Amino acid sequence: MTKRHLEPILWLLFSGGGVVSAVFLPILVVLFGLAIPLGLVQPDYNHLHAVVSYWLTRLVLLGLVVLMLFHWAHRFRYTLHDGLQLRWETPIAVLCYGAALLGSLATLVIVLTL
Amino acid sequence: MSAPITYRQPVSRLWWLKKRTYLLFVLRELSSIFVAWFAVFLMIMVVAIGRGEASYQNFVNWAASPVVIMINVIALAFLILHTVTWFVLTPQAMVVRGPGSRLALTTKEVNVEGRWVSAATAVRVGGRLPAAAVIASQYAGLLVVSAFIAWLVLR
Numbered sequence: 001m002t003k004r005h006l007e008p009i010l011w012l013l014f015s016g017g018g019v020v021s022a023v024f025l026p027i028l029v030v031l032f033g034l035a036i037p038l039g040l041v042q043p044d045y046n047h048l049h050a051v052v053s054y055w056l057t058r059l060v061l062l063g064l065v066v067l068m069l070f071h072w073a074h075r076f077r078y079t080l081h082d083g084l085q086l087r088w089e090t091p092i093a094v095l096c097y098g099a100a101l102l103g104s105l106a107t108l109v110i111v112l113t114l
Numbered sequence: 115m116s117a118p119i120t121y122r123q124p125v126s127r128l129w130w131l132k133k134r135t136y137l138l139f140v141l142r143e144l145s146s147i148f149v150a151w152f153a154v155f156l157m158i159m160v161v162a163i164g165r166g167e168a169s170y171q172n173f174v175n176w177a178a179s180p181v182v183i184m185i186n187v188i189a190l191a192f193l194i195l196h197t198v199t200w201f202v203l204t205p206q207a208m209v210v211r212g213p214g215s216r217l218a219l220t221t222k223e224v225n226v227e228g229r230w231v232s233a234a235t236a237v238r239v240g241g242r243l244p245a246a247a248v249i250a251s252q253y254a255g256l257l258v259v260s261a262f263i264a265w266l267v268l269r
Binding site for chain 1: 118121125126127128129140143144145146147149150153154155156157159160161163164167170171174177178182183186187189193194196207218222243252255257258259260264266267268269
């Protein structure tokens with residue numbers, strides 16, 4: 001019963017995560033994953049600190065990361081279930097969404113205490 | 115009474131290697147691992163920035179190590195696959211209507227306390243944007259967001 005009530009919400013989180021990942025991640029990976037570590041661009045630390053500490057940035061980061069985690073949880077759950085033909089349906093779902101929930105709480109603490 | 119015996123054709127665990135489209139499907143699903151990876155990477159970075167300049171420099175040095183660069187190169191490839199396939203799927207998953215749409219009156223059967231009755235209702239019809247227009251507008255959105263983030267970080 002709870003499962004039936006949760007499923008549309010989980011699907012909505014998956015779908016929202018898919019949209020934000022598609023739109024935000026390519027530039028974020030290029031910038032923070034490659035260009036900055038490789039020294040191609042070197043933004044000033046104080047500027048980065050100011051941008052990240054701004055309340056709107058924190059709010060956007062929280063929303064982005066929570067949606068991304070639940071997107072992963074939903075897709076990965078079905079990858080394990082359908083892709084590898086694993087049978088432990090409930091433990092897989094609990095582990096995936098549980099990990100996403102823990103990650104979301106950690107993110108909340110991080111953006112609140114920044 | 116025993117349960118009816120049904121036959122289920124066993125599916126090989128490597129079914130996704132049998133066709134190119136199956137493989138592409140599985141690769142698309144696996145992109146989610148890199149979505150999670152980058153969520154963690156972003157939060158590690160945010161914590162480092164919050165802790166001060168030395169901590170941020172440590173983060174950049176760690177991110178510059180060959181292993182992490184390699185992971186992020188692979189992540190970028192998977193995330194581009196995610197973006198392209200997600201944009202293609204959007205017009206298939208939802209109807210996007212442009213300015214040509216209008217409301218039309220119709221009836222709908224609804225169940226009221228166990229009895230089916232007809233009720234008047236309005237539905238939006240017409241003006242459906244072609245898939246290509248929906249996909250193009252998503253790329254436009256991607257471009258605007260990317261340009262804004264690059265400007266915000268690098269200005």
